[in-house]
Amino acid sequence: MFKPFIAAIAALAFSAPIAAPLVAQAQDVPSYAQPSGSDDAQIRGRVASFDGAYALGVRDDKGYIDNVQLHEGTIINPTGLTLAPGMVVSILGYNQGSYFSANEIDTPYNYDGGVPYYGGHPWDYYGPSIGLSFYFGNSGWWHGGYFHGPYHYYQGARVYNSVTVHNFYQQNVPGGQFHGRAFVAPSAAGGYHMHAAVHASGGHGDHH
Numbered sequence: 001m002f003k004p005f006i007a008a009i010a011a012l013a014f015s016a017p018i019a020a021p022l023v024a025q026a027q028d029v030p031s032y033a034q035p036s037g038s039d040d041a042q043i044r045g046r047v048a049s050f051d052g053a054y055a056l057g058v059r060d061d062k063g064y065i066d067n068v069q070l071h072e073g074t075i076i077n078p079t080g081l082t083l084a085p086g087m088v089v090s091i092l093g094y095n096q097g098s099y100f101s102a103n104e105i106d107t108p109y110n111y112d113g114g115v116p117y118y119g120g121h122p123w124d125y126y127g128p129s130i131g132l133s134f135y136f137g138n139s140g141w142w143h144g145g146y147f148h149g150p151y152h153y154y155q156g157a158r159v160y161n162s163v164t165v166h167n168f169y170q171q172n173v174p175g176g177q178f179h180g181r182a183f184v185a186p187s188a189a190g191g192y193h194m195h196a197a198v199h200a201s202g203g204h205g206d207h208h
Contacts, residue, residue, distance in 0.1 A: 073184025090142035
């Protein structure tokens with residue numbers, strides 16, 4: 001399982017909001033306006049939907065529904081996890097206009113007999129009433145202490161000074177490569193590959 005020692009990082013300079021609040025939005029997914037240069041971003045929240053392929057909806061910690069897209073080689077921690085609605089996630093990636101492109105998805109869960117567990121219980125034991133701070137208070141899984149400095153929120157994203165993870169991925173993910181801004185990790189390093197996932201799940205499109 002690949003667990004890079006990086007912080008949740010970002011710098012977003014959008015010309016339009018990421019999303020409308022849940023109480024006001026007319027759609028379930030937002031527009032990400034224009035790409036924001038070479039900076040990386042981070043979203044914290046819970047999975048709202050997953051199509052079993054690449055499209056992921058995340059309700060972030062400010063109440064927005066974010067349109068997130070996986071790509072071939074997106075890193076998922078722990079390796080083998082099947083994303084499901086209600087799961088807590090920390091997503092590193094970048095603004096790609098109409099969606100947020102995920103280079104890495106970290107979760108707080110561990111496996112025990114093939115079932116995701118957290119704090120000695122199945123992952124869904126605590127339920128949606130438990131706040132995100134319950135999970136993000138432990139920085140071990142989302143690497144919150146790696147970068148330091150002030151930040152502010154821009155809609156649902158944490159905005160930091162111009163910081164990217166380009167060099168870190170190149171140095172710490174054996175066999176990984178950048179295709180433009182998308183980082184493609186091999187399966188051995190936690191990379192998600194759709195065709196292998198479909199085969200492993202018996203053709204149902206779940207990723208492993």
